[in-house]
Amino acid sequence: MVEFLFIVFLIGLLALLLRRDRRRRAIKIAVIDGSNLLYWKGEALSLQPVHDAIEALVAAGYRPCVIFDANAGYLVAGQYLDGARFAKLLGLRAAQAYVVPKGEPADPHILRLARDSGGIVVSRDRFRDWSEEFAPETASDRVVRGGYRRDKLWLDLPKDKVA
Numbered sequence: 001m002v003e004f005l006f007i008v009f010l011i012g013l014l015a016l017l018l019r020r021d022r023r024r025r026a027i028k029i030a031v032i033d034g035s036n037l038l039y040w041k042g043e044a045l046s047l048q049p050v051h052d053a054i055e056a057l058v059a060a061g062y063r064p065c066v067i068f069d070a071n072a073g074y075l076v077a078g079q080y081l082d083g084a085r086f087a088k089l090l091g092l093r094a095a096q097a098y099v100v101p102k103g104e105p106a107d108p109h110i111l112r113l114a115r116d117s118g119g120i121v122v123s124r125d126r127f128r129d130w131s132e133e134f135a136p137e138t139a140s141d142r143v144v145r146g147g148y149r150r151d152k153l154w155l156d157l158p159k160d161k162v163a
Contacts, residue, residue: 006109009083009098029119030062030144031110034086034097035069036123038076041148047076047089052153053122053146054090060157062120066090067110070102111137120144120158 032053040049050066057064066086073081081089087097100106107127111134114121120142121127127138136142146155 006098006100006112009095027117028062029114029117030057030064031114031117031119031121032057032064032066033106033110033121033123033125034066035072035075035106036125038072040124040146040153045075049148049153050090053155054092056153056155057122057157060155064092064096065113065117065119066092066097067106067113068097068099069106070100070104072099108134114142122146122155 032050034050037049037053038045038047054064054066068081068083068086070080073079073085081099083097083099084094086092086099087094090097098109100109107125107130110121110123111127111130113119114137115134121137122144124145124147125143127134127143131138141158144155144157146153148154
């Protein structure tokens with residue numbers, strides 16, 4: 001059932017992205033490890049790094065998708081939040097945010113979406129437990145690191161390859 005829900009989410013996201021790309025340019029997907037980014041700014045947990053990353057990724061030409069652990073809503077709002085409610089908080093379409101089911105790690109969902117979409121992953125996680133199963137997706141050119149310098153977000157986005 002969980003796999004089915006994730007597949008429905010993935011299909012919905014990809015359909016949305018394909019419909020919105022009327023100019024036939026390559027779609028660059030950025031899968032954000034939402035629960036990881038909650039801890040990027042200072043000592044206190046905050047949704048601000050996720051907002052900032054979405055803004056930076058859109059400006060760089062990416063279509064962001066955020067995946068959260070099941071407990072993320074409790075961390076930021078004191079209650080369970082589903083993907084649609086996170087999407088609303090983040091200014092995204094419902095298909096661009098997903099909360100994994102309780103008891104499941106978000107990492108394989110994040111890496112599977114990156115694999116299926118050819119996208120990058122925004123996280124400080126090194127995904128060591130998943131590097132064998134998702135070798136291309138955990139490579140240094142696919143996992144984008146980031147953080148804050150002087151209260152401004154930076155992301156180590158890949159440079160576009162010139163043919």
